Amino acid sequence: MLNNLLLGSSRRQMIRILVGAICLASLLQGTLQGAEANSAVALPRFVSLDADTANVRRGPGVSHGIVWTYVRTGIPLEVFQEFGNWRRIRGSDGESGWIHDALLSGERTAEVAPWIDGHARLRSRRSVDGHVIAKLASGVLLRDFQCDGQWCQVEIGKPALAGYLDQSKLWGVYPGEKVSLSGNWPWLPFM
Template identity: 30%
Template sequence: MQGFRFFALVGLALMLAAAAVTAPLRAQDRAVPYWASLRYETVNMRVGPSGEYPVSWVYQRKGLPVKVVRVREGWRLVEDHEGTQGWIAASQLNPERGGVVIGKGLAEIKAEPNSAAVVKWRAEPGVIGAVKSCREGWCDIDIAGRKGWISAARLWGSEALPGG
């Protein structure tokens, strides 16, 4: 009886460990396209869905949002805010939605989701943040701990996608 309990506990521990390791990858197995962001400071984009393919671009910006447009085994075909496409290993992506400020000039970050709301601060094009939600032309964004609302027209990553 003691042996059975031991093996049952070991089996349970192994299942929990496997779930913890694979949870981030499973979170990315959803309808495409969907939003994700770069998990690490340095991420390689490749010309094909394998480590055997040459690197076409090296991103050096943790949190940069990407649109996942295709899934193939452990690889994701992504598109960045400049329209560049390539393959990134799923383990290099964070399933959390991000956004990057686009357009000309400073973008106003407001206290509420409307054009008459108080401006909390302004963000330059290229600034990235975590997108919490978007509604009625406005997105709730967190930029390095500073929270507010930005016009969806000024944010790449605001578009509603089938996979989220």
């Protein structure tokens, strides 16, 4: 009788272990499928922040601690990893963390890079010999721009200043990348 009870107990434990393993396998499969259900858009890529405030976390999920909070909408961020609805991003300062994709927009923005020495010069033409229209400080946000791989034509402010910036002076555009945003560009055509 004791032998049967022990055997029955062992059998119950085995069944519990088996059920636990099946549940764990099912959970892992769901997690992996969630990880595979990413955006299918190439990585890395630039996006912009679509919220006034957004928490950046240590890992992909609300259970991970907040590392910092962005408080400026529209800033360009580089997405270089995905996990389900979470995107691992890098800011212009090189720091990275995880943010929910609902807080991001596919709209491209750029900003004058923090690593430039002095100011970025907005020029009248695509040349270092072009007349300097304005000097832009690090962090100036650009929403209206398009780039040919070396120079970006931009429009900023009201009344608008229009001209060209050396593409290497911007964060939000890869070196050599051509960016043609939808918009009305009757001035300075080169695309």
